[in-house]
Amino acid sequence: MNPNTKKVIEKCARESHVGFLTFPEALGRLIEAGVESYFADYRNQSTTYYLSRNEALSVPMAMPTIEIPNSFNKDGVVSAICAAQSDTVRYPEFLKLTMSAGCIGYIVWMAGKYVSYFGRQGExxxxxxxxx
Known part of the structure; x- marks a missing residue:
């Protein structure tokens, strides 16, 4: 992987994780770096970024110490998404809200322009x- 691409991805991950960037700002930087999708894995405490050249970069990120429930509360996840979209919350709080709602992670699909959120039982x- 190009060292500059790696630096952009790692910086974007760090700045998002501390709440410095909004979701659209992070997306713009990642798309510009050639990222086509990324998987935020709450249980593994990492985010893996996938580039169109079949390259991947996994960035470890400490997650909040929240016990993720077995049940998936879709309304809770949607509420967290709406709060992030309106910039009422940033990523650190978004993590807490989605984890508390039973989300174990998500995949962002840049070209498809959507995010898939997952629960423990395949929800x-x-x-x-x-x-x-």
């Missing part, structure tokens, strides 16, 4: 990017 919520 799935698909959220399309807001219209620009």
């Amino acid at each position: 799935l919520h698909i959220e399309h990017f807001p219209q620009e």
Whole structure:
């Protein structure tokens, strides 16, 4: 992987994780770096970024110490998404809210313009990017 691409991805991950970037800002940087999708894995405490050249970079990220429930609360996940979209919450709080709602992680699909959120028992919520 190009060292500059790696630096952009790692910086974007760090800045998102501390709440510095909004979701659209992070997406813009990642798309520009060539990322086509990424998987935030709450249980593994990492985010893996996939590039169109079949390259991947996994970035470890400490997650909040929240016991993720067995049940998936779709309404809770959607509420957290809406709060993030309105910039009422940033990523650190988004993590806490989605984890508390039973989400174990999500995949962002840049070209498809949607995010797939997962629960422990295979539950799935698909959220399309807001219209620009």
